[in-house]
Amino acid sequence: MNNSTPLTEALFYILLSLRKPNHGYGIIQEVSEMTDGRVTLGPGTLYGAINSMLTKGWIRLYSEDKDSRKKKEYLITNTGKEIFQNEVKRLNELLNNAKKMNE
Amino acid sequence: MVRFRLYYDKDAETNWLNKMCNSGWAFMKFFLGFYFFERCEPGEYIYQIDLLDRPVEEMDDYVAFMEDAKVQVISQWWKWVFLRKNASDGPFELYTDAESKITHYTKIKNLFQALLILELACFFTELFCAITTKSYLLGMLTGLLFAISLAILKVVWKCKWKIEQLQSENHP
Numbered sequence: 001m002n003n004s005t006p007l008t009e010a011l012f013y014i015l016l017s018l019r020k021p022n023h024g025y026g027i028i029q030e031v032s033e034m035t036d037g038r039v040t041l042g043p044g045t046l047y048g049a050i051n052s053m054l055t056k057g058w059i060r061l062y063s064e065d066k067d068s069r070k071k072k073e074y075l076i077t078n079t080g081k082e083i084f085q086n087e088v089k090r091l092n093e094l095l096n097n098a099k100k101m102n103e
Numbered sequence: 104m105v106r107f108r109l110y111y112d113k114d115a116e117t118n119w120l121n122k123m124c125n126s127g128w129a130f131m132k133f134f135l136g137f138y139f140f141e142r143c144e145p146g147e148y149i150y151q152i153d154l155l156d157r158p159v160e161e162m163d164d165y166v167a168f169m170e171d172a173k174v175q176v177i178s179q180w181w182k183w184v185f186l187r188k189n190a191s192d193g194p195f196e197l198y199t200d201a202e203s204k205i206t207h208y209t210k211i212k213n214l215f216q217a218l219l220i221l222e223l224a225c226f227f228t229e230l231f232c233a234i235t236t237k238s239y240l241l242g243m244l245t246g247l248l249f250a251i252s253l254a255i256l257k258v259v260w261k262c263k264w265k266i267e268q269l270q271s272e273n274h275p
Contacts, residue, residue, distance in 0.1 A: 008200060008202050009200065010199070010200050010202070010203070023171060024168050024171040024172055025171045025172045025173070028172060040194075040196075040199060041199055042196045042197045042198050042199035042203070043168070043169055043172040043174055043197060044151075044153055044197030044198045044203065044207065045197070045198050045199045045200055045203040046172075047165065047168055047169075048203055048206060048207075049203070051157065071167075071171060072164070072167070072168070
């Protein structure tokens with residue numbers, strides 16, 4: 001899908017924090033730690049993003065704790081990894097071109 | 104304590120609930136314009152209001168997700184949900200980037216647009232009846248429906264304005 005790049009910052013960091021199984025609040029915390037608190041995902045933003053990425057097949061449900069009915073865990077799919085790598089490629093291009101400023 | 108209010112604008116409603124909480128009244132339940140409050144420490148909670156676009160069957164999923172993020176779903180009215188978080192658990196914003204805010208306000212705008220069409224259909228039917236029967240009561244009802252249509256139109260405009268605002272901030 002060409003319309004998936006550039007990724008929004010929220011989608012980029014959600015995909016990154018789903019490289020291993022993670023649940024809602026875990027994603028919010030990890031993204032906040034990775035960015036020193038700069039990117040704080042609101043629960044509404046995260047809920048919408050997770051549902052839309054599930055529909056697109058970028059992530060999948062990893063596990064569901066039936067006892068507590070809480071903590072659904074999600075994991076990135078191969079499609080999701082591809083989308084992420086395409087974005088990294090685009091970002092690298094930006095960074096490499098940016099170096100020209102100091103040449 | 105119970106208060107009766109008619110809100111069309113969910114942002115104004117959220118502000119009111121937070122103001123009430125700051126003066127020591129915690130919102131507990133909503134029913135047909137009635138808001139039920141209980142005593143609380145001033146500023147104990149932060150309130151937000153969300154509009155669900157997922158099927159109602161997924162409500163459990165939504166509630167569990169919010170609980171995981173330390174957010175309580177305290178009352179629901181049709182697709183509207185009232186949420187709150189302990190202020191001691193940090194700030195509480197539902198939507199934190201332009202994209203999700205645009206999606207949120209688009210959902211609200213579409214809902215009120217559909218309502219507006221329905222209201223206008225009722226209004227013109229009433230107007231027609233009022234004119235043909237020359238009934239004073241029907242005339243008053245027509246006026247009421249007109250006022251409601253205007254209120255709904257205001258929400259649609261406000262959402263449109265907010266979406267345009269967000270879009271221009273995002274893509275200058």
